[in-house]
Structures are given as C-alpha cells and as structure tokens.
Amino acid sequence: MSGECRLYLVTGNKHKLEEAGAILEPYGIKLEQAPVTEKLEIQSESLVDIALYAARDAYRRIRLPLIVDDSGLFIEALKGFPGPYSSYVYKKIGYTGILKLMEGVENRRACFKTVAVLIHPPIEKVFIGETCGVISDTPRGMGGFGFDPIFIPDGHTMTYAEMPFEEKNKVSHRYKAFSQLGEWVRKSRIKCL
C-alpha cells in the first residue's frame, strides 16, 4: 500500500465514525461516512453472518470499498443473551433489565464482541475483537454508552463507563477489531482510492 487509503464506514452514527476513524488513522486510513447509512441487518445469532450480509448488501448499492461493523454483549449465564440484539435489548429493558436477570446469578462472565467486515473486491475480510470480563452488581460510571456501566473488563476494577475514553479505547472490543483491520490494510497491498 502506498499513500493514503480511503475507506467508507456504513453508519448513521457520527460518533462511531469518529471513534473508528481515530483508531484507523495511524494506519494511513482515511475513514469517511458511506453514502448509505442504513444497514440491512438480518436476524442471526452470529455477528459475523449479520455483518457480512450487511456489508455485501451495502457494497451492491454503493460499489465503494467499505467497512460494516456490528457489536454485542454476550453473557455466559444467559446463553449469550443479548448478543446480536444488544442495542434492541438496551432500548427496551436497559442495563437495569440485565441486572435484574442477573440477580442471584453467580456466574457473571460476559464478553463484548465486535465484528468488522472489510469489502474491497476481490477482498472480503472479517476481523473480530473480543474483550471479556464480568457483569457488575450495580451500574457504575457516566462514560460510554449502552451496557458500559455494568461491564468490568478482565484485569480492571472499573466498568467501561468509569474508564477515561483513552483507557477504554486501549482495551475495548471495538478497538481490537478496528486495529486488526488497520494492521491488515497496512501490510497488504490492496489498491486504495
């Protein structure tokens, strides 16, 4: 790869665009918002299947090198719930609903996962970032979003929501997926716009 590489992120969320853009910048990638912002998401228990389907659908529509990502919180004692439906579940029952479901549950293991799919024909690559930890007993912290106030990553005592932005970004599932993608792009010889 030579010079700058422009890729498009399929999202309607400016905050997510900025966050991913900051992770990819050191790899010489300029991330821009794709001209489609709506993802076609299928129902599946697999984040990979959901992100792949959405990425292929978006590529058919815009024909530009793009990234689609999808994330979820997988709680062991709840058989992976809320998983791929984390944002829906968050909207409906919030983290208080999850804490209620976890009342009296001893096994508090959970993993946050992000899948990022890069489509740059003929290349189609899947990157997976995962950060495991435990569900806290009570919500703590004001930062982040979604289930961040109830998730404590391994090796830490603070929840995601208590961590300063830069610290969370060093351990986060989203950071892991996007930095792998950046690393791969830097090492590969794909032609960029």
Added chain:
Amino acid sequence: MSGECRLYLVTGNKHKLEEAGAILEPYGIKLEQAPVTEKLEIQSESLVDIALYAARDAYRRIRLPLIVDDSGLFIEALKGFPGPYSSYVYKKIGYTGILKLMEGVENRRACFKTVAVLIHPPIEKVFIGETCGVISDTPRGMGGFGFDPIFIPDGHTMTYAEMPFEEKNKVSHRYKAFSQLGEWVRKSRIKCL
C-alpha cells in the same frame, strides 16, 4: 374462487404447518410446505416489515403463491419487548427470564401478535391477528409452546398453556390472522393452482 386453492407456507416447522392448515381448510385452501423452509428475517421492530421482506425474498426464489407468518409477544411495561425477537429471547432466557423482568411490575398488559403475508402476484396482502391479555405471576399449564404458560388472554382465567388445544385456537392471535386470510381468499377471485 372456484374449487380448491393451493398455497405454500414457508416454514420448517411441521407443527405450524398442520395448525395453519387446519385453520385454512374450511376456506377451501390446501396448505402445503413450501420448497424453501428457511426464511430470510431482517432485524426490525415491525413484524409486518419482517414478514413482508421474508415473503418477497421467498417468492423471488420459488415463484409459487405463498404465505409467510411471524409472531411475537409484546409486553407493555417492557416497551414491547421481546416483540419480534420472541423466539430468540425464549431460547435464551425463557419465560422465567420474562417473569423475573416483570417482578414487582404492576402493569402486566401484553399482546400476542401474528402477521401473515400472502403473496400471489400481483396480490400482496397483510393480515394481522392480535390477542391481548396479561402476564401471569407464575407459569401455569403444560400445553402450547414458548411463552404460552405465562399469558392469560382477556376474558379468560387460564393461560394459553392451560387451555385445551381447540379452545386456545378459538382465541389465538395466530388463528385470527390465518382465518382473516382464509376469509379473504374465499371472497376474492384470485386464481388458484
């Protein structure tokens, strides 16, 4: 309409096929299992959107007059949760999970909904069946499936799971959607196979 009308139900579940077939038979409809059994289900809070998308996708693949249905339990105090994701949520947290979320919640209103989409080009019709009631305090009954043991339809004291099959079928959301469909086919002049 003259004579018998053959329609295809997109489902991999023989039990659902039999149940819907029994509802449609009095309307002169012979229901058969479609040669595709996998539905392409999108993520949406609207059962109508999910069923329409799946029906159009199935029609593109088999080009036969078909029905796709989708159901969900919408609990008022949980902002409609689990809604379109009822079968996923049932698999993960079961009705005990729902009862846990409803502990101490006074408003126990809930509605079961079925959407049945008929595609018989150029016709595309949507039928909606809804049965409202309350979430019980404890699970009761051995019949039915899914959330049936915790749902008491209005005007009844038994849960769906306590009702004899024939009685449940008289009040069920699924019955309402399919009998409307049957009624419509009988009255219409669509050409049947």
